Amino acid sequence: MRPNRRTFLLATGMSALASRSAFGANERLRLGIIGAGGRMRSLVGAAEKTGVDFEVAAVSDVYAPHREQVKTRPCATNATLHNDFHELLDNKSIDAILIATPDHWHVRAAVAALAAGKDVYLEKPVNHTMEEGVTLKKAVRSSKQVLQCGMQQRSWAHFRDAVNLIQSGAIGRVTQIRTYWWQNYNTTWIPENIDTSKLDWKMWLGGAPDQPFDTEKYNRWRWYWSFGSGAMTDLFAHWVDVAHWAMKENEPTTAFMLGDKFVQQKWECPDTQQAALRYPSYDVVYEGSLNSSIDDGGLEFRGFDATLKLTRSGMTVYRERVKKEQNPVLKADSFQDGTVDHMQNFFDCMRSRKEPNAPVEAGVACANAGHIANLAYRQGGMWTPKHAS
Template identity: 75%
Template sequence: MQSSRRTFLLATGMTALASRSAFGANQRLRVGVIGAGGRMKSLLNAAEASGFDFEIVAVSDVYVPNREQVKTRPSAVNATLHNDYREVTDNKNIDAVIIATPDHWHVRVATAALAVGKDVYLEKPVNHTMEEGETLRKAVRSSKRILQCGMQQRSWSQFRDAVALVQSGALGRVPQVRTYWWQNYAVSWVPKPVDLAQLDWKQWLGGAPDQPYDAEKFFRWRWYWSFGGGAMTDLFAHWIDVVHWAMKTDAPSMATMLGDKHVFTNWDCPDTIQAAFRYPGFDVVYEGMMSSSIDDGGLEFRGTEATLKLTRGGMTVWREGLKGAQNPILKEESFRDGTIDHMTNFFQCLESRKEPNAPVEAGVAAANAGHIGNLAYKNGGVWQSKRG
């Protein structure tokens, strides 16, 4: 008979995760919003679902309809609207900022906020280049401010339980972790009409090479090197962060990547990927494509005693040597979006000044693993650490 989650955890000598503490202060948090597109909408939905008392004081976005949309929220009725993010970071009435710009703006905006004493929630990947990662880390640690990276799995219930199981030794030795993510951009992420009179395209480009407006780049910027890093920094970064966390490591020594542009030939980044990464004592593989969404995304920790399969919908554990009704021995479903708990953790840390669930080092390590995969792709398929 399939055992309950509680029974399984007790059988492996583990205890349930500690319950989340309640907020201690009653002061209303004053928030600035920078980058008010689709991802910010989801983040603000999660912030509101957390039950924390906050007010959006100012909103910055280079596209007028985006910033005006935030103004319709009850928490933002008195918010001021801005084209330039510096008018938000420099606002002395703001305690913290939430940043969901395209990747090439992340470190510039975050470091500006940290420099003037703001706490920061920064979407992933936190750094657009490996060099930027060290810049961000130094800015956070020298400022002593809170920075929560947008790696929401670190606050998601089944991911926390899964990491505890891996680290308990319940799976035996884990020589391989398989990761995957399939999406279909022909069905989702379809560009919409843009009123160019309300878009500051030059400001959107920032430090990227000057170029005329392109709707594909504006909406699917993740797939152009000047603005993003494709699947490796957008999708794989989430999963490799879970691997780093569970396996207590943070950098591969070698990477190989086979990537092709079979469908979206106008992109810079490949739409079809097979990649492999060597870590101390185990390997990580990734596969995905952007024109088929069946099976979505997930991870498999394949151990000598058991295999743990993990997605945003839940997790299952399959024991070696068991068949039929005896397997899986554990099944846990996700009860809500982990972004809610991740935002709650951010708010709690603003009060307690404790380290958030996804500190800057974790975010940088996850982004860098994706960058390493891309370096392998650009270097004929192989990347090797200079440290050997």
């Protein structure tokens, strides 16, 4: 009989995921929002699905229609609206801040929130530069606040099962991890039409070079170096974080990257990438582009005894040296977006003051892996610690 998910886990010595506790039954959590675009709307939606009693007390965004849109949600009907996020931090009744701004504002906003005594949920990549990563870690570890980095795989049930299997030795020694992500949104995604009279463009730029408003840069900021770092910190960062977590090594010794602008010549970051990062005991490879996305994104852990294939939809394990009809030996599907459990973990840690599932060190490490790959690209294809800048 083909083993099911439970019998396979038991046979390899795995245990069930730790139980999750609720926030205080009689405590209402008050949240402040910095950056009220599409990703923030998803985060608030995930928070609503946890069942935790909370309200959005204040919303900050430099574009008025975004902050006004959040106020239409039942959890935010009494929220105050702000252009400058520092006004939120002066509100002593706010318990935590959710941050989903463009990347170049992440560390600035997070450090200010921590200094104001707020717990923080910070979207990934948590640091826009490697130097900012040092600043963020120091700010978190010198405070008493909880900071959850937005790598939701760390709270996603089947990702946790997969990491347990790998670390138990169930698939044998792993020496290579393949990662990939294709997103064919270039021909279907329509940029938002921006009313510049309702946008504080100077504030949006922050520390970036002064420049006139540009619709493409505002909508697709991830692909411009002053605001984002392309696919390597947007997409690859999620997958390399799972590799770091499973393999317990997060500092690459060498990186290679080929990058091209085959789809969008006006972007600064490459839209097509092939990268390889070498760690002391394993290699990670990544490929992605803005073309056919039938595979979407995922990882493959190649062990001596089995291959574990992992996506956001589930995981599958294929054993070596068994008959074809006996494979896969394990197939587990995902039934809930891990962002819900990740937000729940954040709320739980606010109550317990325990370390969250995605601590700052993990967030900085996966962001830095993407930055290192980009450094390789910008330095002719290769990076080593001797050529770190």
